[in-house]
Amino acid sequence: MKFYLALWLAKIINFLINLVSRERGTNLPGEKALLLDPQFVRHFKNIDWDKVIFVTGTNGKSSSTNLIVHILRKSGKKVVSNLEGANLLAGIATSLAKEASLSGRLDADFFVFETDERFLPLIYAQLPAKNMMITNLQKDQVQRNGDPDFIVRKLKEVINPDMRLILNNEEPRSRAFDQIAKEVVYYGVSHHSESFKKGDDYPTLACPVCFHDVVFAEYHVDNVGPFDCPHCGYQSLNQPDFLLEHIDFDKKVFTVGDTLFQMPYDLPFMLYNYSAAVAVCESICGVPKDRQALAFDSFKNIGGRFEVLSYKGKTIKYMRIKQENPDTLQSALNIMASDSEDKMVALGLYQLCDFVPHYANTFYAFDCDFAPLVNSRVERYLCFSEHVAFDTANRLIYEGVERRSITIMNSDEIPEIFAEIEKAKTDNIYLITWLSTFEKMKKYIEGGIN
Amino acid sequence: MAMIKIGWLFPNTFNLHGDRGNILALEFELRRRGHEPVTDKITLDTKEFHPLDYDILFCPPGEMIHFKAVIDYLMPVRQDLLTFIEKRPLLVTGTSIAMFGKKVNRVDGSNFDGLGLIDVELVENDRVYGDDLYFSCRYNGKEMEIIGNQIQMMDILLKDEAPFGLLHYGYGNTGETRFEGVHEGKAIFTNTLGPILVGNPWLTCEMINLVEENKEIQPFLEERDNQLELASMKTKTDLIAKKESHLIPVSGRVR
Structure with a gap:
């Protein structure tokens, strides 16, 4: 009876929220339902665990989930998912409550859930999915996660021999889970024009098998690429089950097997999301590649990381990075470096304000190779954001940028940021900052100042 | 003026918090003084590692899962490391302090012995704590203030050792004392992560x-321009002064 009360409460809350806005309240119905019935998710009916797919990992969870669900729905499948990105137990509870009948019965071909890697054991305890796709396991949110092994241990609590894993062939940490699961599907990306190498003094990582050093032949995105451990022989496969090939950013196409796909976004960090989605949709859901290719044409990512603004004749290209996450910063640096035109770079790395205590951490910037950017016709740098602007400038100076080429602004005042942007001779402006500052900048422009 | 050898211990195994910045800082200052820095990466595949071949050693923070392998590798040169820190600078940051202590107690109830260079015991915590870190210390006869970050995954229980610094703000060794890090000989063991240097x-x-001094080189007299770093310290201590925190205030801690 507790379950029914919880379900109906969730449905009522959801209905009320929808009266206000369809965009809001992705957690609240589930949160309240779980208060009434702590085993709420476990009690839904007609969920075949073989049809449940968890998407987890450090970077790319939301984009991959969105794409998988898009492909499946375009292929006529009925899918339950937490597309709004609410990836904790309450978010999943909300999604299930929305789609269930009043008796808690679900009717879907597949259940695809983005799952926060730290909360995976809690989610799995109520929803024992048989399939899990892992994007990658990287350094991320150290204030929460400490180090990647902290997350590896969380995943090990869940991954078991009965699971089917879909693993990134070129990411050493997550790929090593193939030693546990009974069935593994590997996905990967081949060499492309934005593949890169880093200077010799950039560290790599320890082999997850023998702890000696992993060597990367190159990176397709930061810390992901064909790798080898010379000590124990642990290495990426030359031919994973699903491999993105013939990647052409100009024509925005790639192939998987014999099938030609349109690239919805010509951004290198999206490639592994494409590959993973194709792998999941064919190997788990049985959607053939030619059918998937049709769906790629119409894919629109929710909450993408790249946006463009116009301000007084200048084009401001905003790239959202995840704080404390060197891989997303490296991807943004590479995109800027690949632009051969004159440019101004505005870097607002921002203090960490996730939860109490807030703190001023920019050390992850030293994991990133700024050299290609520094050598790519940057007219001027603006380092802004209170408490971290000086450290950000120092990172550039350690890469050889002269102090006089950097404006340091120890504040987040939007008019001041725009005033500096106005001073640039070039119209080509790159902006990296956290979402909140960007939203304020957008509002400032929309406020009639433009 | 002189070739200065830096040993960078296990950079690939221990690569968490932009620690490469410390090597850049050392090399930058050595070059400013006209020296020629030579940095060797010491890895588990390095056939022969002789600590006394180096002028400076740096060990960045790592994941505990790797510690036993590294302790096994370093144990044969334990005595050389003890000799090294009598006169030469060794910098160990973050969790890697555990390897140089006597015993490491893991959260799962297991434990293992460290190299025993310092008389401390480490206790892994079941949760992570990340924050700013601000303390005073004395090194090579000079008083100074240090600002940085800490991602705390274990507590450091000092026995007969002296702390490296006394906290103005932060978690430090246990969150309950003013002690930050460990100072033994010329070695620094600090919770300050990332590019402290x-x-x-x-x-x-x-x-x-x-x-x-160790190499009897004429001291370099031209002062470094630290304006940028001083400005950074000022703005970060401003942040500390106004921030919300659940830590026990330093003024209320024992010792």
């Missing part, structure tokens, strides 16, 4: 002053 060039300078 970038943000605190006064410490970098003292480490290199010590190297110059």
